[in-house]
Amino acid sequence: MIPEDLRYTSTHEWLRVDDDLATIGITDHAQEELGDIVYLELPEVGSTVTAGHVFGSVESVKTVSDLTAPVSGEVLEVNEELTDSPDLVNEESYGGGWMIIVKMEIPSEVEELLTPEQYEKFVEEQ
Amino acid sequence: MKRTTLYDTHVRLTAKIVSFAGWDMPLYYTGIVHEVEAVRTAAGIFDVSHMGELFVSGTEALALVQGLTTNDSSCMEIGEAQYTLLCDDNGGVIDDLIVYRTDETEYMLVVNASNVDADYEWLQQHNQTSAVCDNRTEAMAIIAVQGPKSQEILQQTANTNIGDLRRMRSVIARIGDASCRVARSGYTGEDGFELFCRAEDSVRIWDRIMMAGESSGITPCGLGARDVLRLEVGYPLHGNEITRETTPVDAHLMWVVKPDKGDFIGREAILNAKASGPKHALVGLSTNERAIPRHGQTVIVAGRAIGSVTSGTFSPTLGRAIALAYVEPPYAEIGSKVDVDIRGRSCACEVVKTPFYRPGIPTQAIANK
Numbered sequence: 001m002i003p004e005d006l007r008y009t010s011t012h013e014w015l016r017v018d019d020d021l022a023t024i025g026i027t028d029h030a031q032e033e034l035g036d037i038v039y040l041e042l043p044e045v046g047s048t049v050t051a052g053h054v055f056g057s058v059e060s061v062k063t064v065s066d067l068t069a070p071v072s073g074e075v076l077e078v079n080e081e082l083t084d085s086p087d088l089v090n091e092e093s094y095g096g097g098w099m100i101i102v103k104m105e106i107p108s109e110v111e112e113l114l115t116p117e118q119y120e121k122f123v124e125e126q
Numbered sequence: 127m128k129r130t131t132l133y134d135t136h137v138r139l140t141a142k143i144v145s146f147a148g149w150d151m152p153l154y155y156t157g158i159v160h161e162v163e164a165v166r167t168a169a170g171i172f173d174v175s176h177m178g179e180l181f182v183s184g185t186e187a188l189a190l191v192q193g194l195t196t197n198d199s200s201c202m203e204i205g206e207a208q209y210t211l212l213c214d215d216n217g218g219v220i221d222d223l224i225v226y227r228t229d230e231t232e233y234m235l236v237v238n239a240s241n242v243d244a245d246y247e248w249l250q251q252h253n254q255t256s257a258v259c260d261n262r263t264e265a266m267a268i269i270a271v272q273g274p275k276s277q278e279i280l281q282q283t284a285n286t287n288i289g290d291l292r293r294m295r296s297v298i299a300r301i302g303d304a305s306c307r308v309a310r311s312g313y314t315g316e317d318g319f320e321l322f323c324r325a326e327d328s329v330r331i332w333d334r335i336m337m338a339g340e341s342s343g344i345t346p347c348g349l350g351a352r353d354v355l356r357l358e359v360g361y362p363l364h365g366n367e368i369t370r371e372t373t374p375v376d377a378h379l380m381w382v383v384k385p386d387k388g389d390f391i392g393r394e395a396i397l398n399a400k401a402s403g404p405k406h407a408l409v410g411l412s413t414n415e416r417a418i419p420r421h422g423q424t425v426i427v428a429g430r431a432i433g434s435v436t437s438g439t440f441s442p443t444l445g446r447a448i449a450l451a452y453v454e455p456p457y458a459e460i461g462s463k464v465d466v467d468i469r470g471r472s473c474a475c476e477v478v479k480t481p482f483y484r485p486g487i488p489t490q491a492i493a494n495k
Contacts, residue, residue, distance in 0.1 A: 032142070035142070035153070035154055035157060035158055035350065036157045036158050036159040036160075036442075038159075038418075038440040039416045039417065039418070039440075041416075057469075059417070059418055059440070060440075061158040061159060061350065061354060061439055061440045061442065062153075062158065062350055062439070063420075064418065064420065064469070087159075090157070
C-alpha cells in the first residue's frame with residue numbers, strides 16, 4: 001500500500017509536507033528490498049541537505065544503500081529512536097521509521113517529486 | 127532461470143526470491159535476523175536443491191576421486207562424507223565440495239551451484255579411468271534441517287534412529303513415505319542434517335518436516351541466512367574466500383590436502399606454495415564501529431592497500447559486523463590493527479580469531495573417528 005498523502009522519489013524515499021517542513025523516510029518497497037536494517041547513518045541536526053544528493057545511508061544485513069534527499073534545506077530533527085531500533089524502518093516505514101525533518105529552502109522542489117500514482121507505476125515497472 | 131521443485135512452496139511462504147547461479151531461490155522469508163536466530167536456538171529448514179550432485183561410479187570411481195581431489199578418500203566407509211577440494215594444476219581452487227561414498231563403487235560429489243557445469247566438465251576432461259560421471263543435479267533435491275532441535279524434529283518423520291548417526295555420516299532412510307539419503311552435516315556450524323532426495327519427493331518431505339517441527343519453532347530459511355550462518359562460523363564460500371586465484375595454503379585449508387595419498391591434480395603446486403609460504407592470508411576482522419565491511423572493499427594500513435575483504439555481514443548472533451579478508455602475511459596476526467575503506471570512509475578493524483561464533487554442538491553429534 002502506497003500512502004496517498006506523500007510524495008516519492010525514484011530512489012524510494014518518501015516525503016510528507018507540512019507547510020515548509022518535510023519529513024523524510026524510505027518506502028515500504030525499499031525496506032522490503034533491503035531486508036533487515038541494522039544501521040543508519042543520518043545527518044546531524046543543523047546540517048543541510050541538497051535535493052538529489054546523498055544525505056546518509058541505510059545498512060541491512062545483506063547490503064547498504066544511499067539515502068538521497070528529495071528536497072533541499074536544513075535538518076531540524078533526526079529520528080534518534082532509529083539508533084537503537086533501526087528495525088522500525090522495516091516495521092513502520094511510513095510511520096515510526098521516519099528519518100529526518102527538513103526545513104525546506106525551495107518548497108517548489110516538491111512539485112518535481114513523484115505522485116503516489118507515479119511511484120506505484122514506477123515500482124511495478126521495475 | 128531454473129526453479130527447484132520447492133519453488134511454489136517458497137512463493138506460498140511469501141519468500142523474497144532472487145536469482146542465484148541460474149536459479150530462482152529464496153533470499154529470505156520473514157527476515158534474515160529472525161531466520162539466523164531460529165537456526166541458532168531451534169531449527170531452520172533450507173531448500174538447497176540448487177547445489178550440484180555429480181556421481182562418479184564404476185570399479186575405478188575411487189581412483190578418479192583420488193586423482194582429482196585433494197583429500198584422501200581411500201578409507202571412507204559407505205555413507206561417510208568428507209570435505210575436499212577440486213584444484214587445478216596451479217593449486218587454484220576450482221571448487222570445494224563434500225564427497226559422499228554412496229556405495230561400494232559409487233561416490234556423490236556435492237558441489238556449489240555456480241560451479242556445477244565447470245566441475246562436471248573438469249571431471250570428464252581429466253578422467254583417465256573407466257569410471258563414469260553423471261550430473262544428477264536436476265533430478266535431485268536437497269533439504270537442510272539445521273539447528274539444536276533438528277534431530278528431535280527430524281526423528282519424528284524418519285523410520286530409522288537418526289540419533290545414532292555421527293557427524294559427516296549418512297544413511298538411507300524414509301522421511302514419511304519418501305526415501306532419501308540423510309546426512310548429518312551442514313553449512314551453519316550447528317548440529318543438523320542434509321536430506322538428498324528425488325526432486326519429485328521434495329515438497330512432501332518439506333511439508334512433513336514443517337509439520338513435525340511446527341511446535342518446536344522450525345523456520346524456513348533462505349540463502350541470506352545461510353550466508354550469514356556460515357560466515358559466523360568462519361566457513362569459506364567458493365567465489366569469495368576460495369577461488370582459482372587462491373591456493374589451499376592461502377585459505378588455511380591444508381587440513382583437507384593429503385599429499386601423501388599419491389598424485390592428484392594440483393599436488394605439486396600446492397606443495398610449492400606451502401614451501402614458499404602464503405602470498406596472503408585469510409583472517410577474520412571485527413569492528414566496534416557501526417559499519418559493515420563488505421566483499422571487495424580494500425584493507426589499508428598506514429595509507430597502503432594490504433588486502434581486501436572477501437565476505438562481510440552484520441552478525442545477528444553477535445550483534446556486530448564480522449568479515450573475512452585476505453591480508454599480507456605480516457598483518458595476519460591476531461590483534462593486528464587495520465582499516466577498511468568502506469565507501470570512502472575509513473573503518474578501524476582488528477584481526478580476530480575465527481570462528482567468530484562457536485555453537486554448542488552436543489557431543490554425541492561430533493564424529494569420534
